[in-house]
Amino acid sequence: MNGINNQQEAKNANVPVSPSPLPDEKEKQPAGLVKPVLAKLKDIWLKIPEKLRKVLSIVGIVFTAILFLMIVLSTLFNIKKSQSPKEKLTPAVSYEPVPSSDIITNPSRYATDSGVLTIEGNIRKIEKELDIMQVNEADLLPPRLDFDINFDK
């Protein structure tokens, strides 16, 4: 209506005015790929009988609600899992990591030599003994005894 009024005003004032597009032409104007798809879907939706549309709407709402609920629950579960103490997370298989220096990738013929292995075993044994050794005999440190006995003050 504005366009028509403008044209009439322009005609009256003899001022050239750019022609305004017709309402049908406006709808037909391409607005990317989304709009036609949505329009098609709308057409399809309107073609479906009203009763079926209602049923489909309810099913859709319920499905969306369940999906939302599942997302919320899984998020909460993950948070709880990350907060729970580490002791509860017991690995299925426990193993002692072997230090990288102990792994021999290119063994010599002495790698399996019984004499070498015996020496290696003795070294490991003494290493363990040294680890638990108490240099200062902490249990036998002298007792604290009071030798200042008096009845003066």
Next chain:
Amino acid sequence: MYNEVMSGKRINIIKSLSVLFIAVCMGIVFSGQSVMAEDFDYQQAFKDYQYNYNLYNKLYDDYRLSRARYMQYRTLVSEEEAKKATLAMLLARDESMKTYLTALRLRVMENQGLSDSEKESVFKRIDPEVKFFEEHKEKLLSAGSLKDFVRDSDKAKDRYKYFTEGVFYSALINISVGNTAYKREQIEEIISDLRSKITEIKVAGDKDVSVIDKFFVEVDNKLARSKDKELAAIDIMNQSEKSNKNKANYYNDAISSVQGSYLYLKEIVSYLKEIVRMIKVK
């Protein structure tokens, strides 16, 4: 006549049986004592010491309480109570020191790193201290007044300050040095085995082990340093004997030196591990 002879024989039999019975009894008693003496090891001595020390702590609290009452009221009753509590505490103090020294003695005895002569020199110093506190206990029983208890306690105080303290700190250092020396001996045996193996490899000529010789130079250096640290610890304790300064400070310096020896031993072990690894690798 016959009856007299028979009765005389019976008496002889009874006499010999009673002598035999007494001998068997004595045998059982003495064998039992020897078994008990054999069973008395460091663990048992340490338990004895712990028991007596705990008892002392309890009786010391009682003494403090009785003393406070006596100092406040100065009555005959409170004095009697103070005397009883002081006697009990002093007896427990002597027993604690005695059992502590005994535990130390057994620890030294069971130490595998000390030679017999080294052990003997420690025993020679511990035994008179044990004897002193044993006799001191007996003297306490004859004390009649609180002044007597104070005088007797001061005697123990002087003994502790001028003799006992130095003796037990020295024993403790000897035990620690003995422990590290024993470990070093074991390590030296391993080094000897390792050297033999390397000589064997050199003869076989199928592996270059020339680099390992450099490692052994380091190992030997560290062994020497470990020994030096132990000797330094003993030297510090010898110095403390001649000084009237705080014995605990000397002990702390000496134990730091033993700690240094221990750290050298740990380094040696890591070197030995590396040598073995080099042998096992192509």
